[in-house]
Each structure stands twice: as C-alpha cells, then as structure tokens.
Amino acid sequence: MKEYRCGSYERLSKEDLKKFRTDESMSIEGQRLIINSYCQYNKLKIVEDYVDDGYSGGNYDRPSFKKMIQDIELGKINCVITKDLSRLGRELYKTGEFIEDYFIDKKVRYIAINDNYDSLKGDDGSISMKLTFNDYTLRDTSRKVKSSLDAKRKAGQYIGSFAKYGYQKDPNDKHHLIIDSVASIVVKRIFDMALNGNSPYYIADTLTKEKVPIPIVYKKETRGLLVTENDGYGIWKPQTIRDILTSEMYLGNMVQNTYEKIRYNSKKLRKVEHEDYIIVENTHEPIIDEDTFKKVNELLISKKKIPSKKTNKYLFSGLLFCKECGHRISILEKKNKGNNSHYTQCCLYSKKGKYGICNIHRVNYNLLEEDLVNVITNVCKSFVNEYDNNLLTKEANLILDDELLKLQKDANNITKEINKYNNAIESLYLDKVENKIDISIFDNLLAKYKDELSRAKENLERLDNQKKDLVSAIDKIDYEKCEKIVKSFLQEKKLNYKLISRLVKKVEIDNDKKVKIYFNFPELSCYVNWFFLAQYGLPKKC
Numbered sequence: 001m002k003e004y005r006c007g008s009y010e011r012l013s014k015e016d017l018k019k020f021r022t023d024e025s026m027s028i029e030g031q032r033l034i035i036n037s038y039c040q041y042n043k044l045k046i047v048e049d050y051v052d053d054g055y056s057g058g059n060y061d062r063p064s065f066k067k068m069i070q071d072i073e074l075g076k077i078n079c080v081i082t083k084d085l086s087r088l089g090r091e092l093y094k095t096g097e098f099i100e101d102y103f104i105d106k107k108v109r110y111i112a113i114n115d116n117y118d119s120l121k122g123d124d125g126s127i128s129m130k131l132t133f134n135d136y137t138l139r140d141t142s143r144k145v146k147s148s149l150d151a152k153r154k155a156g157q158y159i160g161s162f163a164k165y166g167y168q169k170d171p172n173d174k175h176h177l178i179i180d181s182v183a184s185i186v187v188k189r190i191f192d193m194a195l196n197g198n199s200p201y202y203i204a205d206t207l208t209k210e211k212v213p214i215p216i217v218y219k220k221e222t223r224g225l226l227v228t229e230n231d232g233y234g235i236w237k238p239q240t241i242r243d244i245l246t247s248e249m250y251l252g253n254m255v256q257n258t259y260e261k262i263r264y265n266s267k268k269l270r271k272v273e274h275e276d277y278i279i280v281e282n283t284h285e286p287i288i289d290e291d292t293f294k295k296v297n298e299l300l301i302s303k304k305k306i307p308s309k310k311t312n313k314y315l316f317s318g319l320l321f322c323k324e325c326g327h328r329i330s331i332l333e334k335k336n337k338g339n340n341s342h343y344t345q346c347c348l349y350s351k352k353g354k355y356g357i358c359n360i361h362r363v364n365y366n367l368l369e370e371d372l373v374n375v376i377t378n379v380c381k382s383f384v385n386e387y388d389n390n391l392l393t394k395e396a397n398l399i400l401d402d403e404l405l406k407l408q409k410d411a412n413n414i415t416k417e418i419n420k421y422n423n424a425i426e427s428l429y430l431d432k433v434e435n436k437i438d439i440s441i442f443d444n445l446l447a448k449y450k451d452e453l454s455r456a457k458e459n460l461e462r463l464d465n466q467k468k469d470l471v472s473a474i475d476k477i478d479y480e481k482c483e484k485i486v487k488s489f490l491q492e493k494k495l496n497y498k499l500i501s502r503l504v505k506k507v508e509i510d511n512d513k514k515v516k517i518y519f520n521f522p523e524l525s526c527y528v529n530w531f532f533l534a535q536y537g538l539p540k541k542c
C-alpha cells in the first residue's frame with residue numbers, strides 16, 4: 001500500500017468566525033481535531049500542519065496555502081486533507097482547478113472529510129455542485145455585506161475604520177463624526193494657504209518643515225508601519241494636501257463609496273466614478289464654508305493647466321522619443337551670438353550617458369521641425385485629395401477584429417459559467433430523484449442556480465449587443481474626426497503645439513538620426529510609408 005505524507009490544511013476567515021461563533025467544528029482547533037481523528041482511523045500520517053487564520057476563501061493569497069503548494073512542489077507532502085471543500089477555497093474555478101488539475105497533475109491525493117470526497121476513490125459528480133454552492137455562498141455574502149454597507153452609507157452613517165483627518169468618531173455614536181479640535185485647525189490652515197495662492201507642493205513643504213505630524217501619525221493609524229522620516233512626524237505629500245482640499249467631507253457632507261473592490265473575491269481597489277459616490281449632505285459639522293471651498297477648488301484647477309503651456313514651447317515639445325531607450329527627447333537651446341539654434345538630446349542619455357547608457361540622439365531641431373511640418377502638411381493634403389475608403393475599411397477592420405476578439409473571450413467565459421450552472425442544476429435533479437436531498441434545500445438551491453443562470457444569460461446578451469454596436473459604429477466616427485482635424489490643420493496659418501499634438505502621437509528618432517512619425521489616426525499613416533528618412537547635420541559649434 002502506498003504511503004501518504006499528509007498535510008492538513010485549516011482555514012478560518014473573519015466572516016466565518018462571526019457566522020459560526022457557536023459552531024466549534026469551524027474553529028481551527030475543531031478542524032484539526034476532525035482531521036486528526038480521521039487520519040488516526042484511516043492510518044494516515046500527518047507530516048505538516050498548515051493554518052491560515054483570518055484569511056478569506058475568496059482568493060489564494062494566503063501564506064500557509066502558498067507554503068503548502070511549495071511543499072507539494074518539493075515532494076514533501078503528497079496528500080492534502082481539509083475538513084471540507086470550502087476550507088480549501090470558496091471560489092469556483094480556482095478551487096476546481098486545484099482539485100481537478102493541479103492535484104491530479106502532481107499525483108497528490110486530496111481528501112475533504114465532511115464532503116465525503118477522496119480523490120483516490122474518484123469523483124461521484126457531486127464535487128462540482130458543491131464547489132458551485134461554495135462559490136455562490138461567497139458571492140452572496142459579499143453582495144449582502146456590500147448592500148448592508150451601502151444602506152448605512154446612504155443613511156449618512158460613517159462606516160470607515162478611521163475618521164477623516166480633521167474629524168473624530170463620536171464616542172456616543174461610531175457612525176457619527178465630530179470635529180477634532182487640533183487637526184481641524186490644520187485643515188483650516190491648509191485651506192487658507194491655498195486660498196492665498198500657495199500650491200499643494202508648497203503647503204506640504206511648509207507643514208513638513210514645521211513638523212506638523214502627517215495624518216496617519218497624528219491619529220496613530222500607522223497600522224504597524226514605522227514612520228521615521230522627519231523625526232517621526234512624517235513628510236507631507238502634495239497629493240495628501242490635494243485630497244484634503246478637494247474633499248467635500250469638510251463641508252459637512254458624508255462622502256463614501258469612493259473606492260470599490262475590482263471583484264468580489266479580490267483585495268484590489270479601484271476608484272469609483274464621482275457620480276457613483278454616495279454623498280449625504282449635512283451629516284456633520286462643517287470645518288470649511290462653501291465659498292472658501294469653491295474658490296480653492298477653482299484655483300486648484302486653474303493651476304493645473306499652467307505648466308502644460310509652459311513646457312510646450314516648441315511645436316514638437318513632448319512628442320519626440322528615443323527609438324533606442326523609449327525615453328523622451330528634449331529640445332535644448334544654444335545661444336550663438338544672437339542667433340539661437342536648437343538641438344535634441346535623449347533624456348536618459350542626459351542623466352546616465354556618463355555610465356555609457358543610451359546615445360546622445362542629437363539633431364538640429366530647427367531643420368527637423370521644418371521637415372516634420374512639411375511632411376505632415378503633405379500627408380494632410382494627400383489625405384484630403386486622395387483618401388481611399390478601402391484603406392480606411394481595412395484599418396478599421398483590424399481594430400475591430402481586436403475588439404471583437406476581446407468580447408468573444410468574455411463571451412466564452414460566460415458560456416462556461418452557463419454550462420457549469422446547467423450541470424449543477426442537472427445533478428441537483430438527479431439528487432432529488434435518488435432522494436439524496438431534502439426538498440426544501442432542493443427548492444432553495446434550484447432557485448439560486450436559476451437566478452445565477454439568468455444573470456449570466458443577461459450578461460451574454462449584453463456582450464452580444466456591444467458587438468453589434470461596435471460593428472456599426474466603427475467605420476464613420478474616426479474618419480469624420482480625422483478629417484475635421486486635418487482640415488483645421490491645413491487652414492491654420494500659424495501652427496501651434498496643440499494642433500500638432502492632435503494629429504501626431506509621437507516622433508521617434510533613432511541612433512542614425514532616422515525619424516519616424518506616428519499619427520493619432522491610422523488613416524494618415526499610409527501616406528508616409530510609415531516613416532521617412534533624413535540625415536540631419538548638427539548645428540554649428542554644437
């Protein structure tokens with residue numbers, strides 16, 4: 001008889017802990033007890049015990065789970081035992097993959113005691129249904145949690161773990177905020193400084209120099225991170241100042257739901273569109289009056305626009321790139337007895353050229369600009385005169401194919417999901433025929449699966465419509481836009497950066513001073529054979 005080196009795996013999430021407070025078998029100890037007695041009875045030897053305490057089954061980013069996989073790879077264990085399937089993981093496809101592919105691949109025996117599953121004895125078909133059910137429970141829980149939180153947000157109740165800087169949680173009601181007498185003074189000062197025209201960068205610098213503790217230090221929210229910079233007071237970031245200056249929380253409005261999980265089983269967050277924020281007005285005392293807030297935010301927006309005007313001094317500023325290293329190429333000025341000339345230089349070379357990294361990429365910018373403008377003008381003229389609709393269709397179809405492929409991929413995944421639910425429903429009926437399942441559980445599960453099934457079908461239909469829209473929309477819009485911009489370019493007597501950058505995506509210069517233009521519209525590219533070659537002499541004495 002083959003000897004098995006078993007790894008026992010126990011997992012308990014925070015939600016499980018709350019939910020099963022009374023169920024001893026759910027605790028880590030309880031799980032271990034069940035596994036140990038099973039092993040004793042079946043004469044299996046446990047060589048390693050893996051515990052993930054406080055980790056959700058929705059993903060596999062768990063330290064002990066990873067260690068277990070590592071030990072499988074090393075051949076240290078060849079059998080995995082859990083109390084039930086859901087301890088291994090709750091997410092349908094990944095868990096199924098582990099059991100149906102990975103373990104089999106690695107010749108690892110897998111036992112889920114309470115689900116009566118042992119890979120040595122084979123699958124009686126119930127496993128996919130159980131996985132489906134576990135996945136459903138997870139999704140359902142996360143949906144329930146979110147909707148109960150949303151309900152609180154919509155009622156203007158604060159549900160964050162930490163109060164916004166400037167406020168503190170009301171000791172009598174943790175969902176209500178009251179003003180923090182110390183931090184609110186800093187907030188007011190930040191708004192005052194901004195009102196006087198100071199930039200977030202300057203404000204951050206001032207507060208840092210004055211050793212005003214940064215918010216997480218002030219509120220002792222460092223969550224195990226040790227802040228040592230600036231004698232432990234921390235360094236203010238301009239972004240923190242900007243966040244404070246733009247937060248409507250200081251107007252007394254509760255602003256929540258600004259971030260969301262990218263998937264129900266993921267830890268990653270993404271920013272929510274402003275229109276989907278949950279904002280409830282007048283839920284707490286304001287620190288800043290509306291007038292000040294409005295003026296400061298107008299100032300912030302106008303400030304942002306200034307630098308872009310400054311940096312685009314030349315027609316092709318910011319559009320030149322180094323072919324070899326991909327960095328920008330800057331335009332430098334050389335003063336020459338009242339006769340200023342300009343030349344280019346790779347930015348990476350400027351910084352690291354002394355270590356032999358990249359090359360100078362120096363060309364005479366004045367000549368280059370003249371040539372580029374000529375080429376672009378010719379391209380635009382050709383486009384207007386001899387534009388070939390067939391070519392457009394060809395280009396558009398390339399883009400279309402790409403998009404359609406992406407949609408098809410999504411559709412395939414949903415089809416897979418539909419099949420899984422169909423199978424789950426089928427085995428549910430089989431269980432019913434064989435009297436393996438209680439009628440109330442049957443009704444319950446059937447309703448749930450049908451619900452998920454119709455949701456998946458709706459999604460599939462939505463994708464189908466997207467496909468149709470795409471096919472009908474693609475051929476006109478881009479052409480019209482391109483034509484408009486080309487015509488405005490040709491009519492313009494004095495060219496500027498803005499006009500150029502609407503047409504040109506980038507200009508690449510290589511080591512041999514060959515130049516390639518990339519347009520924002522693929523329709524234009526066919527008129528330059530993708531690149532033009534030119535050798536540029538250096539400006540004199542440069």
Ligand SMILES: [Zn+2]
Pocket residue numbers: 322323324325326327346347348349358359361
């Ligand atoms: Zn370079």
